[in-house]
Amino acid sequence: MKIQHKGGLIITDLEQITQIVDQMAKPPGSLGLLESQIKKLYCCWGKLHKELNPCHLIFAADNGIAEESVVRQPQEITYLQAQNMVDGKATISCFCKKNQIPYKVIDVGIANFASVGYNRKIALGTKNFLIEPAMQLEEYNKAVATGEEMVLRAKQEKYNIISLGEMGIGNTTTSSAVLYALSDIQPDLIVGYGANKNNPEVIKRKCEVIKQGVALYKKQLYSPVDIIRCVGGFDIAAMCGAMIECARQRMPFVLDGFITAVAFACAVRMCPKVKDYVFASHLSREAGMIYALELSGIAETEVPIRAQLALGEGTGTVFAIVMLRTMLDAVWNVSKISEFESKILTIK
Ligand SMILES: O=C(O)c1ccc[n+]([C@@H]2O[C@H](COP(=O)([O-])O)[C@@H](O)[C@H]2O)c1
Numbered sequence: 001m002k003i004q005h006k007g008g009l010i011i012t013d014l015e016q017i018t019q020i021v022d023q024m025a026k027p028p029g030s031l032g033l034l035e036s037q038i039k040k041l042y043c044c045w046g047k048l049h050k051e052l053n054p055c056h057l058i059f060a061a062d063n064g065i066a067e068e069s070v071v072r073q074p075q076e077i078t079y080l081q082a083q084n085m086v087d088g089k090a091t092i093s094c095f096c097k098k099n100q101i102p103y104k105v106i107d108v109g110i111a112n113f114a115s116v117g118y119n120r121k122i123a124l125g126t127k128n129f130l131i132e133p134a135m136q137l138e139e140y141n142k143a144v145a146t147g148e149e150m151v152l153r154a155k156q157e158k159y160n161i162i163s164l165g166e167m168g169i170g171n172t173t174t175s176s177a178v179l180y181a182l183s184d185i186q187p188d189l190i191v192g193y194g195a196n197k198n199n200p201e202v203i204k205r206k207c208e209v210i211k212q213g214v215a216l217y218k219k220q221l222y223s224p225v226d227i228i229r230c231v232g233g234f235d236i237a238a239m240c241g242a243m244i245e246c247a248r249q250r251m252p253f254v255l256d257g258f259i260t261a262v263a264f265a266c267a268v269r270m271c272p273k274v275k276d277y278v279f280a281s282h283l284s285r286e287a288g289m290i291y292a293l294e295l296s297g298i299a300e301t302e303v304p305i306r307a308q309l310a311l312g313e314g315t316g317t318v319f320a321i322v323m324l325r326t327m328l329d330a331v332w333n334v335s336k337i338s339e340f341e342s343k344i345l346t347i348k
């Protein structure tokens, strides 16, 4: 890897990137996690970029399991909120616009005959996994291919970092089911309120559904592919495909909350080098978040933001992008500590 720093210095490895950050006029290490993140960013790219050029991808889909009383929200909200995103009227749209982050909404399976954003609709939602597998292998493959396609497009469009978000009523249940099947961590630890804050009935029902669903397919769940296909969702499959494509393209990507973290846990199992490209953004309020991160080897200390967020859509990623963008600018514009020395000598 060769990176050219201002002043013509050629940087050939991580040690030298470290040097640039350490040479900034500040006490060594005083920018904490931002320092290690910026070093990781350059390792991902393997070349000089002075600007962060982010693209935010939101995968939207419905989940058949929503009909099992695991949510209090009507399924139609997936369609309506995805449309709000496209129309600039969702939280993620406002967050992105305010921070000059282009975003794309990709319909991978909203349960409405009309499509929203990029039409990559695979079906009108997945199936209810208490009755039959959430999706067929062919459908899983289509979702993964859509994730890959969107990352390849972003690469061609010269974006140099991807952030991921999702929208789908019922997807905290599919995510907990996937995490349970992947890890065997007990459901009561990894089930949260989702979009139904402080509703204990929902938690109880989610735990039952997850145990029952995973037991139903026990003999088929050998790999993350089987798990996503049987109890997951199109959004999880698409994000998994996107993350693996990011690793192939040397494209760093930013996680949001629980659903993205579960997709990541699957992606890492399938392709361990995905871990070299991931940036966590926040610690979602959803109970399973910490377990999903831990399972995929991300320590709590690597997560920059704790703000009790639990919205999804990729809202937490926006703040992580702003942090990275701000730090990148400082790396190239803060003067060097060595410049103090010459000035002090001059004064003397
Ligand atoms: O990202 C998270 O951590 C997160 C936590 C709770 C809820 N959500 C969002 O809420 C929806 C899923 O909640 P639920 O209760 O319908 O499973 C879905 O659209 C997610 O984007 C997201």
Ligand SMILES: Cc1cc2nc[nH]c2cc1C
Pocket (backbone or CB within 6 Å): 073, 077, 081, 166, 167, 168, 195, 311, 312, 313
């Ligand atoms: C209104 C609403 C917006 C959302 N955005 C992501 N998940 C959501 C769930 C609901 C219910």
